[in-house]
Amino acid sequence: MTRQPVCIVLTRPVWQGFEDPLVGPLRQLVQDQNAEIFGSEIRVISAPMQRLVPGDDLQACQRLEAALALVSPVAHAASSSEPGAVAGLVVATSPSSVAALTHMPQTDSQLRALLGPSDGPWAVTGVGHASAQALVGWLVQEGQGAGRVLAFPVERGSGAQAFIQWLDETRPLHFPQAPVVLLEASDNQPTLAHALTARGFSVHRLDIYQRQPVSMPHLPCSPSDSLCVLVSSSALVEPVLTELTAQGISPKRVGWLTHHSLIAERLSARLGTQVVPVLEGLSAKEILSGLARLNFGV
DSSP states (O other), X not given: OOOOOXXXXXXXXXXXXXXXXTHHHHHHHHHHHHHHHOSSOEEEEEOOSEEEEEOOHHHHHHHHHHHHHTOOHHHHHHHHHSTTOBSEEEEESSHHHHHGGGGOHHHHHHHXXXXXXXXXXXXXXXXXXXXXXXXXXXXXXXXXOOOOBOXXXXXXXXXXXXXXXXXXXXXXXXSTTOEEEEEEETTOOTHHHHHHHHTTOEEEEEEEEEEEEOOOOOOOOOXXXXXXXXXXXXXXXXXHHHHHHHTTOOGGGOEEEOSOHHHHHHHHHHHTSOOOOOOSSOSHHHHHHHHHHHTSOO
């Protein structure tokens, strides 16, 4: 017997005029596997709660130039001679921080010049595997060299605390006041910057995009549909709960898809019931696997 339809609602921010890039792959994956695995119709709905807007391209470019000036010839020479050491680090704090570069041609060009060849003094990584992979993908676009990459392991999870712990263990920056450029949203919390500064690094917070709140669009789901909602940011917990309630949807009947313990903790506190992270990442395959872990329509 066919079960009730299942709606997967993506609340992730989107760039103005664009669709959530997860929608296409997720719908295709559902179409490819539905007949064999799922006993329900799966509907993928994008209901963004924030709009992403590029930052000031000229200002960001000038800040990058200042960061480049901090790499001394001594550090450059030492990093080249000492295996594994780097003189500066560019860190993507989210995949969106990398996507912002496609809207900022001056910053994009300056960042590529800053990173230079694969044996240069700078390296790139991310606060989490997905962010690191997004920055690596940007590096290899248009036939560019891969640059110097510090791969963040997927099993480490994501977030400032996980990144700092990994950095303390791997110790890629060996030089006093080594520059670290953070690709950020304008409203990012300073947690990571403060932790890096406390360790003696020269931190440059590069605000290259903004998040603007928007109202959740009406969800085309019937009261009998099973509803799973993806929340990818702790800042969206309260707005998502408010918007669902305003549409007559009880948050307590929702299956929650999240990849981070902080998001799950905030949901648990607001709902009065335990929510646990069921995702290890935010790929289409992982979201569909998370749906199975929640036992919604599968």
